[in-house]
Amino acid sequence: MFFLLPFGNDRRTNRFPAITYSLIAVNALVFLWLLPLDHSSVMQSFGLIPIHPSMRSILTSMFVHADPLHLAWNMLFLWLFGPNVEDALGRLEFSIFYIGSGVAAGLLHMFVSLTYMPTAADIPMVGASGAIAGILGVFAIRFYKTRIKIFYYLGIFFYPLKWGVFTIPALIGLELWFFQQLIGGVLGIRYPESGGVAYWSHIGGMLFGAILAAALRMGLAGSQEYLITDAMDHLDHGSTHGAAGNLEAFLANDPNNAEAHGELARIYALHGDPARALPHFKRSIDLHLSNGDRHKAVGRFTEMRHYFPNTQLELRSQFQLARYLLEVDCPEPALQLFDEISFGHPGTPEAEMALMKAAELAVSLHDPSRAVVYYRRFLEQYPHSTYRAMVETALAGLQTE
Numbered sequence: 001m002f003f004l005l006p007f008g009n010d011r012r013t014n015r016f017p018a019i020t021y022s023l024i025a026v027n028a029l030v031f032l033w034l035l036p037l038d039h040s041s042v043m044q045s046f047g048l049i050p051i052h053p054s055m056r057s058i059l060t061s062m063f064v065h066a067d068p069l070h071l072a073w074n075m076l077f078l079w080l081f082g083p084n085v086e087d088a089l090g091r092l093e094f095s096i097f098y099i100g101s102g103v104a105a106g107l108l109h110m111f112v113s114l115t116y117m118p119t120a121a122d123i124p125m126v127g128a129s130g131a132i133a134g135i136l137g138v139f140a141i142r143f144y145k146t147r148i149k150i151f152y153y154l155g156i157f158f159y160p161l162k163w164g165v166f167t168i169p170a171l172i173g174l175e176l177w178f179f180q181q182l183i184g185g186v187l188g189i190r191y192p193e194s195g196g197v198a199y200w201s202h203i204g205g206m207l208f209g210a211i212l213a214a215a216l217r218m219g220l221a222g223s224q225e226y227l228i229t230d231a232m233d234h235l236d237h238g239s240t241h242g243a244a245g246n247l248e249a250f251l252a253n254d255p256n257n258a259e260a261h262g263e264l265a266r267i268y269a270l271h272g273d274p275a276r277a278l279p280h281f282k283r284s285i286d287l288h289l290s291n292g293d294r295h296k297a298v299g300r301f302t303e304m305r306h307y308f309p310n311t312q313l314e315l316r317s318q319f320q321l322a323r324y325l326l327e328v329d330c331p332e333p334a335l336q337l338f339d340e341i342s343f344g345h346p347g348t349p350e351a352e353m354a355l356m357k358a359a360e361l362a363v364s365l366h367d368p369s370r371a372v373v374y375y376r377r378f379l380e381q382y383p384h385s386t387y388r389a390m391v392e393t394a395l396a397g398l399q400t401e
Contacts, residue, residue, distance in 0.1 A: 006080055008149040009170070013087040019094050020082035024075050027128055030063045031071050039066075047124025048106050050113035058106040059099070064126040074128045080148075081132070081139045088142050088218065097138075097212065098131050101205045105130020108204025112185070117192035130201035133181075136174050137209025142218040144171035145226050178206055224254055231263065240267045258287035262300050269307040278304070278311060286317055294324040312344060319350045326357065335361040342377070352382050356391065368398050 034042050048061040065071040086094040109130070113121045139146075147167040154162045185199035213219065231246035247264040251257065265280035281304040288297035301321055304311055312318065322337035338361065341354035359374035375395040379388065 002154045003152070005151045005153075006076070006148055006173075007151055009080065009084075009143075009146050010149070010167070011084050011143055011146040013083045015087060017083035017086045019091050019098075020078060020086050023082070023098065023128075024078055027063055027065065027071060027075060027078075031065050031068075034064065043124040043126060047126045048109070049122060049124050050110040051118075051121040053110050055103075058103055061106065061124070061126045062099075062102040062128050062131050065128070066126055070127060074132055077132050078128065078135070081135050084143055084146070085135045085138045088138070088221075097134065097209075100212075101134020101137075101208050102128070102131035104208035105133060105201035105205035108207075109198050109201040112189070112200040116189045120188075120192040125198045125201060127198070127201075130198070130205040133202040133205030134209035134212075136177070137206040137211075138213045138218065139209075140171055140174040140178075140206075141210055141213035142222045144169065144219070144222055146170045148173045174206075178203070181206070220253065224250055228260065240270060243267055256287055258284045258291065258293070258296070258300075261287065262303075265300075266303065269304075274308055278308060281308075281311075282313060282317075285313060285321075289317055289320050294320070295328075297321060298324060312340065315341065315345050315348065315350055319354065322354070322357070326361070331361050331365055335365070342374075346381060352378070352385060352387075355381070356387060359391075359394070363398070372398050 034046070042064065043066070046057070046060040046064045048057045065074065082094075085097075089097055106125070109125055146169070148170055149165060149167050150173075151165050152163060153160065181199045181202040184197060185203055188197075188199055227246045227250040231243040231250070244264060244267045247260050247267070250260050251264070254260065261280045262284035265277045265284060268274075268277035268280065281300060285297045285300045285304070288294070288300060297317075298321055301313070313321070318337055318341055322334050322341065325331075325334035325337065335358055338354040338358040342351045342358060345351045355374050355378040359371045359378070362368070362371035362374060372395065375391050375398070378385070378391050379395070382388070385391070
């Protein structure tokens with residue numbers, strides 16, 4: 001006896017998969033509701049019979065299962081792959097997609113049955129596997145490098161010879177599953193009297209999911225994500241050149257990713273290459289600021305200054321960082337930035353405001369002599385400022401202390 005049982009993957013979701021778990025619950029409840037009824041009548045009433053098709057039967061067949069094992073196997077695959085696809089598509093879109101996959105699966109099954117297997121066209125088809133196959137199609141495109149965890153067992157009846165767990169990339173595992181369905185479907189056409197598994201519904205569902213994923217360019221989203229994770233893996237193993245290559249490829253398709261610019265800047269900084277590092281540091285900081293991630297912008301700025309102490313940002317970015325540091329009660333670094341702005345960009349509105357802020361910070365840091373220097377510079381450089389009277393009053397107060 002040999003069997004394989006998938007039981008997990010290394011991919012986490014960003015939110016609770018409410019629709020996936022609801023579908024599992026609905027399928028289980030329908031099975032329990034129909035369990036006391038005559039099995040043959042249930043199949044005839046709710047199954048999809050190709051020779052007598054209807055939209056109602058296509059929809060009802062998706063929620064009916066032949067036996068507990070049939071239900072358990074389908075729900076295992078829905079539980080295993082559904083949450084990630086729901087996460088990628090969104091809850092409403094996933095709900096519509098699930099029904100669409102089931103319909104596509106049913107239509108292909110009907111077409112093949114009526115065209116190539118007319119002697120089996122009166123056999124009812126039930127089960128959620130066609131709709132779930134659509135989920136597998138999306139998963140294979142979007143999460144192709146996700147590793148599926150599989151339990152294997154080899155034994156003579158219940159006497160184990162060997163058992164354990166291995167992992168396999170989703171694309172390889174699901175491709176093997178698809179070709180298994182294709183072989184089964186071809187054999188079904190060759191021997192239609194055998195009945196059994198509705199392989200062509202699986203094929204139809206998976207093709208529907210894969211085509212939709214390709215149309216939505218989900219493969220590109222997946223490849224972009226894996227470029228980042230591969231880059232981090234390279235860094236973890238000390239391969240900075242490999243990480244830089246991954247990040248450069250990532251930024252070629254997503255030039256406005258602040259994290260990628262920051263990580264690439266760090267790599268070039270570690271190699272002592274300011275010509276390459278500094279543009280990425282500055283771009284990362286600007287993008288974080290434009291996205292409202294001021295805390296991250298400060299972190300990248302601090303990192304840039306660690307490697308290249310005398311580096312200056314564009315005036316607007318530097319002023320934003322200084323104001324943020326002031327807001328989060330970091331007076332010393334804020335004062336340093338305001339001081340740099342006042343010296344580096346004289347005559348600008350930002351420099352005018354920076355001198356005032358620097359003086360106020362010096363007062364708050366109990367350094368009145370430094371504040372006096374800032375206020376005097378302000379009066380010398382901006383004699384016609386609208387803030388002149390306020391600065392003169394503050395300066396007079398300090399000089400009388």
